[in-house]
Amino acid sequence: MLQLDNAEVRYPESVALQQINLKIEQGEKIALIGRSGSGKSTLLRLIYERLPDGTALIPQDDGLVMNLSVFHNVYMGRLSEHPAWYNLLNLMRPFAARVSEVGAILDKIRLADKCFEPVAQLSGGQRQRTAIARSLYQGGSLLLADEPVSALDEHQSRHILTTLTQQFPTMVIALHDTTLALDYCDRIIGLEAGKIVLDAASETISADELVHLYGGE
Numbered sequence: 001m002l003q004l005d006n007a008e009v010r011y012p013e014s015v016a017l018q019q020i021n022l023k024i025e026q027g028e029k030i031a032l033i034g035r036s037g038s039g040k041s042t043l044l045r046l047i048y049e050r051l052p053d054g055t056a057l058i059p060q061d062d063g064l065v066m067n068l069s070v071f072h073n074v075y076m077g078r079l080s081e082h083p084a085w086y087n088l089l090n091l092m093r094p095f096a097a098r099v100s101e102v103g104a105i106l107d108k109i110r111l112a113d114k115c116f117e118p119v120a121q122l123s124g125g126q127r128q129r130t131a132i133a134r135s136l137y138q139g140g141s142l143l144l145a146d147e148p149v150s151a152l153d154e155h156q157s158r159h160i161l162t163t164l165t166q167q168f169p170t171m172v173i174a175l176h177d178t179t180l181a182l183d184y185c186d187r188i189i190g191l192e193a194g195k196i197v198l199d200a201a202s203e204t205i206s207a208d209e210l211v212h213l214y215g216g217e
């Protein structure tokens with residue numbers, strides 16, 4: 001699906017990623033772990049740039065339009081499937097069929113009661129679930145997600161990760177919770193100072209072994 005050979009990402013003042021050798025196969029569920037600043041978001045961006053259009057993405061800042069409703073933000077997952085005139089009409093007066101599709105996704109993640117509320121009025125966890133709903137609505141076979149459950153409690157996180165892993169055959173997901181990473185992903189990639197320092201099957205690693213990559217964060 002994707003291969004990076006000795007990839008590097010530089011900023012004017014620093015090198016964010018170096019010597020990145022990575023092959024991602026279809027059907028893999030990969031967790032990226034590492035301390036803050038280790039390069040997880042940069043690696044996700046690099047992977048996203050190398051993949052074809054249409055890959056579902058949940059960025060770290062959610063990428064939502066605050067003044068628009070939950071419905072319209074979720075609808076954006078499929079904006080490119082419709083002509084501009086249709087999207088404009090749907091913006092002013094949502095089509096019943098689209099409301100019903102989006103409603104079904106919101107039901108799954110227990111956000112249906114917020115469907116027509118502006119995102120600006122939601123809590124951090126509700127915003128995060130709106131971004132998750134947008135990726136579920138977009139669909140496709142591959143999801144890239146940057147800390148998608150960081151604002152959710154453990155019960156909600158597990159519910160969301162179960163839903164995401166059921167919908168997307170292939171996933172690359174940055175997670176700071178190493179237990180969740182081991183429970184929901186079959187491969188763990190550990191980053192430290194812009195380099196891959198661990199790349200192993202989840203079944204071969206324990207949560208304790210991953211602690212040193214976080215060092216008490």
Ligand SMILES: Nc1ncnc2c1ncn2[C@@H]1O[C@H](COP(=O)(O)OP(=O)(O)OP(=O)(O)O)[C@@H](O)[C@H]1O
Pocket residue numbers: 011012014015016034035036037038039040041042043060
């Ligand atoms: N736009 C930028 N300009 C300059 N340096 C950047 C930029 N974005 C990231 N960096 C640097 O690149 C390195 C990797 O950052 P990145 O955001 O990928 O880390 P991360 O592991 O995702 O961190 P976090 O867990 O805090 O989100 C850091 O040293 C960071 O300071």
